[in-house]
């Protein structure tokens with residue numbers, strides 16, 4: 586059964602995002618819970634995908650560890666047995682899908698990095714020859730790789746609104762020069778390290794989204810989820826061929842289904858069983874390829 590909403594009455598719920606429920610543990614600490622809610626085009630679907638929250642959490646943990654030498658991250662502990670008693674009480678709901686994290690000030694910028702041109706970037710390029718208003722060479726083919734990874738930030742929209750792509754030069758106006766520079770540099774470094782690792786496992790990370798936060802002393806941290814099939818596009822390198830769209834082991838599968846039924850991008854619907862099943866199969870496949878282990882927690 587999908588966990589659509591966590592219910593932990595002895596914990597203080599701060600907010601429910603599209604996918605995650607955040608609980609306050611103390612002034613500096615949050616419980617970060619990935620439910621099985623599924624959103625696409627910023628609409629939360631009526632049904633969830635059983636196990637998805639656990640898979641996203643455990644895949645993020647893999648990447649947080651792998652990328653830890655580039656930047657500190659928000660994790661305090663991933664071990665359920667080390668979490669406060671009041672959390673352990675809800676083991677049945679929460680185990681494997683929650684992290685104890687530092688409560689940080691999250692920058693209102695989604696740091697998107699693209700290695701390959703697809704999705705909204707391909708649509709903008711076809712229309713205007715640009716991505717995020719950055720002019721690109723002529724003659725790029727769909728799904729072609731960029732010479733250098735491209736940082737294409739967007740604003741982080743309030744609930745019910747859509748994120749808006751912005752030119753990288755606009756980021757300093759929102760978060761100041763220093764953090765804007767740090768975030769653009771570190772995002773490309775994180776993506777590049779992950780991309781090389783994934784390629785060694787036969788996987789292309791076409792693009793991804795990072796989020797960053799800072800603590801009271803100003804230190805920058807990697808937060809949220811990292812390089813999951815909800816936040817990234819993964820292609821098999823053995824099937825890759827530029828000049829067309831690619832088979833994707835990630836949320837693109839759901840977006841493609843919704844586009845095929847003329848989804849209005851506003852009204853929540855129930856995803857059919859076969860779409861739910863095929864989505865989790867893809868998520869499991871990418872988890873196995875990237876981490877080299879079987880998701881025994883499911």
Ligand SMILES: Nc1ncnc2c1ncn2[C@@H]1O[C@H](COP(=O)(O)OP(=O)(O)OP(=O)(O)O)[C@@H](O)[C@H]1O
Nearest residue numbers: 602603604605624659686687688689691796808809
């Ligand atoms: N360490 C942290 N401290 C405080 N807030 C955090 C931290 N890490 C992540 N967040 C925030 O927690 C929320 C997680 O919720 P969720 O993943 O449901 O995302 P969302 O922003 O509603 O939408 P989307 O599904 O498009 O990412 C996000 O707003 C994210 O910025």
Ligand SMILES: [Mg+2]
Nearest residue numbers: 602604809810
């Ligand atoms: Mg999110």
